[in-house]
Amino acid sequence: MVYTPSKGPRTLYDKVFDAHVVHQDENDSFLLYIDRHLVHEVTSPQAFEGLENAGRKVRRIDCTLATVDHNIPTESRKNFKSLDTFIKQNDSRLQVKTLENNVKQFGVPYFGMSEARQGIVHTIGPEEGFTLPGTTVVCGDSHTSTHGAFGSLAFGIGTSEVEHVLATQTIIQAKSKNMRITVNGKLSAGITSKDLILYIIGLIGTAGGTGSVIEFAGEAIEALSMEARMSMCNMAIEAGARAGMIKPDEITFQYTKGRPLAPKGAEWEKAVAYWKTLGTDKDAKFDHEIEIEAIDVIPTITWGTSPQDALPITGAVPDPKNVNDPIKKSGMERALTYMGLKANTPLMSIKVDKVFIGSCTNGRIEDLRSAAAVVKGHKLADNIKLAMVVPGSGLVKKQAEAEGLHNIFQEAGFEWREAGCSMCLGMNPDILNAYERCASTSNRNFEGRQGALSRTHLMSPAMAAAAGISGHFIDIREFEYKSQDEGSPKLEVTSEDERELESAAYDHVEPAQPEDAPQDVANDELKDIPTKSNDAPTKPSSSSMKPFLTLEGISAPLDKANVDTDAIIPKQFLKTIKRTGLKKGLFYEWRFHKDDQGKDQETDFVLNVEPWRKAEILIVTGDNFGCGSSREHAPWALKDFGIKSIIAPSYGDIFYNNSFKNGLLPIRLDQQIIIDKLIPIANKGGKLCVDLPNQRILDSNGNVLVDHFEIEPFRKHCLVNGLDDIGITLQKEEFISKYEALRRDKYSFLEGGSKLLKFDNIPKRKAAVTTFDTVHQDW
Numbered sequence: 164m165v166y167t168p169s170k171g172p173r174t175l176y177d178k179v180f181d182a183h184v185v186h187q188d189e190n191d192s193f194l195l196y197i198d199r200h201l202v203h204e205v206t207s208p209q210a211f212e213g214l215e216n217a218g219r220k221v222r223r224i225d226c227t228l229a230t231v232d233h234n235i236p237t238e239s240r241k242n243f244k245s246l247d248t249f250i251k252q253n254d255s256r257l258q259v260k261t262l263e264n265n266v267k268q269f270g271v272p273y274f275g276m277s278e279a280r281q282g283i284v285h286t287i288g289p290e291e292g293f294t295l296p297g298t299t300v301v302c303g304d305s306h307t308s309t310h311g312a313f314g315s316l317a318f319g320i321g322t323s324e325v326e327h328v329l330a331t332q333t334i335i336q337a338k339s340k341n342m343r344i345t346v347n348g349k350l351s352a353g354i355t356s357k358d359l360i361l362y363i364i365g366l367i368g369t370a371g372g373t374g375s376v377i378e379f380a381g382e383a384i385e386a387l388s389m390e391a392r393m394s395m396c397n398m399a400i401e402a403g404a405r406a407g408m409i410k411p412d413e414i415t416f417q418y419t420k421g422r423p424l425a426p427k428g429a430e431w432e433k434a435v436a437y438w439k440t441l442g443t444d445k446d447a448k449f450d451h452e453i454e455i456e457a458i459d460v461i462p463t464i465t466w467g468t469s470p471q472d473a474l475p476i477t478g479a480v481p482d483p484k485n486v487n488d489p490i491k492k493s494g495m496e497r498a499l500t501y502m503g504l505k506a507n508t509p510l511m512s513i514k515v516d517k518v519f520i521g522s523c524t525n526g527r528i529e530d531l532r533s534a535a536a537v538v539k540g541h542k543l544a545d546n547i548k549l550a551m552v553v554p555g556s557g558l559v560k561k562q563a564e565a566e567g568l569h570n571i572f573q574e575a576g577f578e579w580r581e582a583g584c585s586m587c588l589g590m591n592p593d594i595l596n597a598y599e600r601c602a603s604t605s606n607r608n609f610e611g612r613q614g615a616l617s618r619t620h621l622m623s624p625a626m627a628a629a630a631g632i633s634g635h636f637i638d639i640r641e642f643e644y645k646s647q648d649e650g651s652p653k654l655e656v657t658s659e660d661e662r663e664l665e666s667a668a669y670d671h672v673e674p675a676q677p678e679d680a681p682q683d684v685a686n687d688e689l690k691d692i693p694t695k696s697n698d699a700p701t702k703p704s705s706s707s708m709k710p711f712l713t714l715e716g717i718s719a720p721l722d723k724a725n726v727d728t729d730a731i732i733p734k735q736f737l738k739t740i741k742r743t744g745l746k747k748g749l750f751y752e753w754r755f756h757k758d759d760q761g762k763d764q765e766t767d768f769v770l771n772v773e774p775w776r777k778a779e780i781l782i783v784t785g786d787n788f789g790c791g792s793s794r795e796h797a798p799w800a801l802k803d804f805g806i807k808s809i810i811a812p813s814y815g816d817i818f819y820n821n822s823f824k825n826g827l828l829p830i831r832l833d834q835q836i837i838i839d840k841l842i843p844i845a846n847k848g849g850k851l852c853v854d855l856p857n858q859r860i861l862d863s864n865g866n867v868l869v870d871h872f873e874i875e876p877f878r879k880h881c882l883v884n885g886l887d888d889i890g891i892t893l894q895k896e897e898f899i900s901k902y903e904a905l906r907r908d909k910y911s912f913l914e915g916g917s918k919l920l921k922f923d924n925i926p927k928r929k930a931a932v933t934t935f936d937t938v939h940q941d942w
């Protein structure tokens with residue numbers, strides 16, 4: 164179907180969406196062109212494997228950029244010789260080496276561990292100018308929303324979609340709703356965008372943005388630097404939104420100009436002229452509008468196990484006694500127990516064990532500057548067991564060192580680390596021990612996130628640094644700085660300073676490379692990397708789906724809200740390079756506890772008890788099932804256990820999407836209907852029948868319990884026919900090529916992409932890691 168964008172006033176999201184429609188099908192499902200695809204080691208192995216098994220290539224290596232971030236140790240790389248000696252955890256090493264093998268095989272530009280430009284995907288994209296205004300950006304990672312700070316449409320995808328994008332450079336999408344959050348007035352001195360976004364999530368909740376793309380607008384947003392805008396959009400996903408976006412403006416252009424991959428000369432002018440047209444039109448309609456007064460925002464931290472558990476630092480731990488909703492009340496009680504907190508305790512009296520400054524939310528140069536300004540001249544409090552600063556990228560680290568920030572941190576007792584995700588989710592050795600309390604600048608405080616039974620409090624870099632110095636949470640506005648004399652602390656950086664420092668960050672000289680990196684990766688013995696899956700009878704690719712028609716099976720109740728994907732499958736199970744074998748990890752922290760010998764023992768969690776051990780349908784009473792991370796391991800684990808359908812009031816967007824790609828049917832139903840009609844049956848372990856063709860739910864006697872549930876026609880079509888998305892999209896080659904021709908002309912400033920990256924340290928003849936000469940590959 165030919166797509167005709169609306170002629171009326173449009174939002175920023177509408178405009179970027181419209182500019183990328185390759186094809187619209189009858190069912191209101193769109194094929195969107197993807198300009199930028201970031202790849203990391205956790206969510207890509209199965210995608211590359213699928214590609215290889217189907218004999219497909221990466222369609223646009225110039226639109227693809229890979230790096231390693233989640234699994235890598237953050238200790239000094241001075242003695243880095245090879246991945247074999249440096250990464251001690253076998254599964255982490257395997258995942259990193261698998262990516263190195265894949266980028267080599269498929270010719271994808273890649274920043275490996277011996278590259279100064281390596282870093283967290285969401286830090287390196289903007290740094291390199293790979294992320295550009297008005298583009299579509301995807302990555303197998305939920306915090307891809309970060310890039311929306313440039314006015315790009317940026318969202319996280321699952322592994323099946325990573326494979327889809329690698330193969331076709333497109334993605335199948337439904338149009339989201341438009342939501343605008345306007346922040347009027349100016350933020351008070353010392354209040355950061357992290358405080359603001361925590362405040363917003365506290366207000367609208369982690370499901371507040373579900374189904375929507377949020378545009379952040381208003382005077383306070385326009386005054387933010389690009390890095391501060393990135394922290395905001397980074398956490399849009401924590402508000403349940405598909406993406407967060409901010410209109411590109413002079414601040415955006417200044418930040419972007421001169422980046423290695425930003426357009427130059429006439430192409431730059433052409434690009435800016437286009438980018439200036441992207442702002443929301445005056446009379447454009449939003450489905451939801453929220454207005455906030457900046458003056459109301461004060462330093463904000465979280466107390467519980469969800470980012471929405473945010474409170475002003477002057478507040479106290481909430482009391483479940485004051486809550487009527489039974490699901491909320493029990494969630495609050497559980498969070499208090501988990502966090503080891505008593506109701507009504509003033510937040511500022513809570514002591515801290517560890518401090519983590521870093522992550523894709525707050526691991527950029529401005530974040531480190533504001534933390535260093537706090538730390539300068541102080542020492543860590545005696546009760547702090549560990550405080551670490553982990554720059555978001557090698558270039559951030561270099562810049563910080565050029566400014567002497569590392570000395571400030573180290574003199575105060577902080578550890579100064581190498582770039583990576585680190586303790587944000589602890590897939591590497593940086594984890595909290597059980598019951599340790601951490602002041603963290605990351606974005607998620609889920610149970611077990613930073614280590615089993617760990618306790619995370621989210622806050623801004625300045626607040627985390629101040630907690631380290633004080634030993635307990637403290638209001639940054641009352642903190643006594645010692646560094647006024649030298650022009651520090653800089654809670655705000657003037658745009659002039661900023662420009663100078665930013666350009667310095669990219670004016671780097673490549674460090675001398677260790678002998679066997681990365682040009683010699685080709686010679687590395689990648690013996691432990693299976694290039695083909697051994698344990699599956701059929702080759703796994705996204706095409707191996709059985710049709711879903713009716714399902715009759717035992718139903719199990721789950722009386723919880725905001726079940727995040729970290730809870731569905733904790734991080735330690737993400738290190739697999741396969742799609743199978745994840746049954747043990749499903750709800751791991753809830754299903755198992757350790758006995759005295761450290762062995763796993765089953766708890767009385769519902770899925771450990773007969774008859775629910777054989778449950779095929781999960782009935783969830785609370786909202787927002789599967790929120791958080793984009794890990795497709797969540798539906799893989801559910802399927803591996805035997806769950807084939809989930810019924811809940813609402814879902815995290817990415818999880819919802821990922822489920823369909825794996826033949827797992829998520830059904831949205833009104834909470835009251837679930838509680839009244841389905842839960843009584845599930846509580847008894849009774850059977851339910853999901854009839855997808857007729858969109859209804861019956862009991863085992865054939866009585867209709869729900870005579871209609873909604874499902875998008877395209878998704879239903881694919882499920883009942885067992886259709887493979889990639890196969891469907893490949894039939895639209897004609898439209899994709901046509902779009903690419905238009906793009907080469909109209910958006911010529913996007914051409915070139917990551918293939919323009921220079922790897923000065925890699926002698927041409929040995930450039931095995933990347934093959935830049937093939938831009939458009941034929942199928």
Ligand SMILES: CC(C)[C@H](C(=O)O)[C@@H](O)C(=O)O
Pocket residue numbers: 205206233303304305306319588737791792793794795
């Ligand atoms: C590993 C990845 C799938 C995950 C995400 O999607 O967010 C991770 O980055 C996280 O923060 O939990």
Ligand code: SF4
Pocket residue numbers: 232233283304306522523524583584587588605606
């Ligand atoms: S949220 Fe944490 S783990 Fe996820 S990409 Fe960002 S830094 Fe990495």
